[in-house]
Amino acid sequence: MKVAVITFPGSNCDDDVVHAVTAVLECDVAKIWHLDSLGERKDLIVLPGGFSYGDYLRSGAMAARSPIMKEVREHVRKGGLLLGICNGFQVLTEAGLLPGVLLANRRPGFICRPCTIRVERTDTPFTGAFTEGQVVNFPIAHSEGRYYLPSSDLDVIESEGRVLFRYCSFSGTTGDEFNPNGAAHHIAGLLSKERNILGLMPHPERTSEAILGCDDGALFWKSIRSWVERR
Amino acid sequence: MEYLVKITITLKQGVLDTQGKAVTASLHGMGGYEALQEVRVGRFLELRLSAKDRGTVLTLAEGMCDDLLVNDLIEERSIEVVEIR
Numbered sequence: 676m677k678v679a680v681i682t683f684p685g686s687n688c689d690d691d692v693v694h695a696v697t698a699v700l701e702c703d704v705a706k707i708w709h710l711d712s713l714g715e716r717k718d719l720i721v722l723p724g725g726f727s728y729g730d731y732l733r734s735g736a737m738a739a740r741s742p743i744m745k746e747v748r749e750h751v752r753k754g755g756l757l758l759g760i761c762n763g764f765q766v767l768t769e770a771g772l773l774p775g776v777l778l779a780n781r782r783p784g785f786i787c788r789p790c791t792i793r794v795e796r797t798d799t800p801f802t803g804a805f806t807e808g809q810v811v812n813f814p815i816a817h818s819e820g821r822y823y824l825p826s827s828d829l830d831v832i833e834s835e836g837r838v839l840f841r842y843c844s845f846s847g848t849t850g851d852e853f854n855p856n857g858a859a860h861h862i863a864g865l866l867s868k869e870r871n872i873l874g875l876m877p878h879p880e881r882t883s884e885a886i887l888g889c890d891d892g893a894l895f896w897k898s899i900r901s902w903v904e905r906r
Numbered sequence: 907m908e909y910l911v912k913i914t915i916t917l918k919q920g921v922l923d924t925q926g927k928a929v930t931a932s933l934h935g936m937g938g939y940e941a942l943q944e945v946r947v948g949r950f951l952e953l954r955l956s957a958k959d960r961g962t963v964l965t966l967a968e969g970m971c972d973d974l975l976v977n978d979l980i981e982e983r984s985i986e987v988v989e990i991r
Contacts, residue, residue: 732949733977740974769977776979779924823921823980857922 676903678704679717681747683738688724688760688880695880696721699896709741718903719756720747722763724816724878734777734819735765744770756800756899757872761817764865764874773865773874774832775824780817781857787816789889790855790877792863793843796836799866800902801873804894810847811891813840813863813877815855820876822858822865829859839873840864909955909963912986913975916948921980923947951975954990963987 678696682689693704707713713720727738738744751757751772759767767773780786789812794805805811824832832838840863844853849861856876864875879892917923925947933939953970957963967985976983 732975736974736977776977778922778980781922781924783924783928821922825979 676700676702676719676900677715677717678702678719678721679713680704680706680721680723681709681743682706682723683709683725683727683741683766685727685729686723686725686762688762688878691878692721692723692760692880695883695892696896699883699893700900702900707743709738709743711743713743713746713750717750717755719758719899720750722747722757722759722766724761724763727762727766730762730819733765733769735762735767735769738762738766739769739771748772751867751869751872754869754871756903758801758899759872759874760878760880761815761820761876764876765819767872767874772872773867774828775822775859775865777817777819777876778821778823779819780821780855783818785816785818786820786855788814788855790815790863791843791845791853792840792877793847793849795838795841799839799870799873800899801866801895802839802898803901804898808847810843810845811894812882812889813875813879813892813895814881815877817856817876820856820858822860822862822876824859826859832865833860835868837866837868837870838862838864839866840875840877907957907959908990909957909960910988910990911953911955911963911967912988913951913953913967913971914948914984914986915951915976915981916946916983917980918982960987960989 841861882889883892
């Protein structure tokens, strides 16, 4: 499996993703500077977390217009997988690759803590190794994670089954008290219509090894590998 | 001609303005500002452009808003063009 992680100025979770994917899947992961080329065809491209361009103007806005994004669009057009984690999710919405926007948390401030989310479906490239309704711990670290989309558009993405992860309690119940940032419909992770793009606020790369106290994230990377190998 | 373009960007009505709410709460907490109903926090940009006329400047500024400066889903903008020489 060929994986690339793109580094924008201000990205700071790129090395974490490289480490987690390398440790779990034992495959080569290329770290690519945003002004460089993607090179040979990749199976998965990851836009990592951090503060691209210092979050200036709007989170992810300038990274979304970075030169490499032209190649990234071509990659997804050909059916390649694209994952945006945290700031990467913000880049995806700013690039128009996913609908909506990530706004300042309902209660202003940076939240950095463990977080439980529910796997809504398993027939996707990103969740085949989970069970439907499974509750996993992927930590969150953001001040702008409140997913927003006008309500009529929310109905559309719901009817298309594009919400892949929702914030929930330990037992899998959703509710405002279990929604850390006020995201609409408790959305933590959202798929594109073709299901090959995923935007995710929580960080699977931070719970990919048992030494970190939880390895739920390992199933996430293994899901992707299984899907790529079956193609 | 040289022009100064002043762009004011604010969140659309209906989009929760968490910064505005926090600033409102702070001012209310300081006392003496009971008259204050609401604060909305936005963004202000000044652009210097060299172009042949005002219409060209406005078209360019609107293009820049559409392409990068404004997210139409949540924000609205007002543009003022001032001739500086």
